[in-house]
Amino acid sequence: MNTWIAVLATAVGCYAVKLAGLLVPEGVLERPLVRRLAALLPVALLAALTAQQTFADAHTLTLDARAAGLGAAAVAFLLRAPFLVIVGAAVVVTAGVRALAG
Template sequence: MSTWTAVLLGCALAYLLKVLGHVVPVRWLEGERTARVTSALPIALLAALVAVQTFTNTRGDLTVDARAVAVAVAVVALLLRAPFLVVVVLAALTAALLRLAGMA
């Protein structure tokens, strides 16, 4: 399968999912369980994305490096209620300093 075929199939699938979202009966979306799941889903997806990006290298192997320490610093800063920009800068500085020190 070529790259363009995969891109076009992905576009078609995204469009189909969007159309199906408009076709779903409203009563399916009004339930309490559905509301809880749909409100928690973005949090779970973001957490999974952060975990994958933090603990895998370019080959897909599990690794612990400066990124893991930077995420830990960001979590501590968030728990201390630091502004988001401060959290990002602290995490970036932590990763940069650890990589500079040789903990790539």
């Protein structure tokens, strides 16, 4: 039963956040600082999520095949490769390192 309470509480919380976003006055949204934060916040959140998924294992920091894949993706990105090539490079390098590590 606790699981359903958590699911319902999460659903209500998500709805409340969306409603709060709709109720913000338009004048607030047009401020330069708010526009800049709205543009930069998704990038920061994605970077934090990527770092957490790459370098964390439960409650410890770790350096494994995921870091090698991220490095390969970074190199492909710096070489201005298309998105699918970047993802493919990360997948191939991660799989290769895991296969070699056995």
